[in-house]
Amino acid sequence: MTSPAQDAPVFRWPVRVYYEDTDSFGVVYYANYLRFLERARTEWLRALGVDQVELAGQGIGFVVRTVQCTYFKPARFNDALEVRSIVRANRRSVLDFEQQVFRGEELLLEGTVGVVCIDAATLRPIAVPAALRERLHPHIQPVRTHS
Numbered sequence: 001m002t003s004p005a006q007d008a009p010v011f012r013w014p015v016r017v018y019y020e021d022t023d024s025f026g027v028v029y030y031a032n033y034l035r036f037l038e039r040a041r042t043e044w045l046r047a048l049g050v051d052q053v054e055l056a057g058q059g060i061g062f063v064v065r066t067v068q069c070t071y072f073k074p075a076r077f078n079d080a081l082e083v084r085s086i087v088r089a090n091r092r093s094v095l096d097f098e099q100q101v102f103r104g105e106e107l108l109l110e111g112t113v114g115v116v117c118i119d120a121a122t123l124r125p126i127a128v129p130a131a132l133r134e135r136l137h138p139h140i141q142p143v144r145t146h147s
Contacts, residue, residue, distance in 0.1 A: 013040035015081040027074035040083035059120045069111035093117045093125040
């Protein structure tokens with residue numbers, strides 16, 4: 001995965017590690033990183049003016065379809081972290097995010113998250129609404145191919 005820090009626009013969201021985020025070894029429990037990634041995606045949509053409550057009222061929701069993460073170094077209680085996010089693809093019903101967690105400039109985790117737009121009543125995939133697709137379009141970074 002390429003570094004979101006090298007691409008624009010990158011959405012950056014600060015996260016503080018609380019005691020409740022850590023395991024018996026005093027490091028962030030691996031699954032809690034997923035919570036940090038979720039918060040960053042939610043705040044990115046909020047920053048774009050997307051009201052998820054309004055979407056839910058229209059019967060539109062988003063669910064995680066795929067997650068792939070690589071953990072490099074542990075975070076610990078009270079660490080100040082930053083989640084960096086970009087969107088790489090906006091397919092008919094799927095948004096693919098690349099996200100990284102940093103402590104300063106030290107990379108702790110990188111991952112990809114595929115999010116599917118669904119009809120809340122049927123829980124079946126639907127197309128991302130046109131108005132939302134238009135709002136997202138300027139923020140999508142092309143998928144990089146390795147040559």
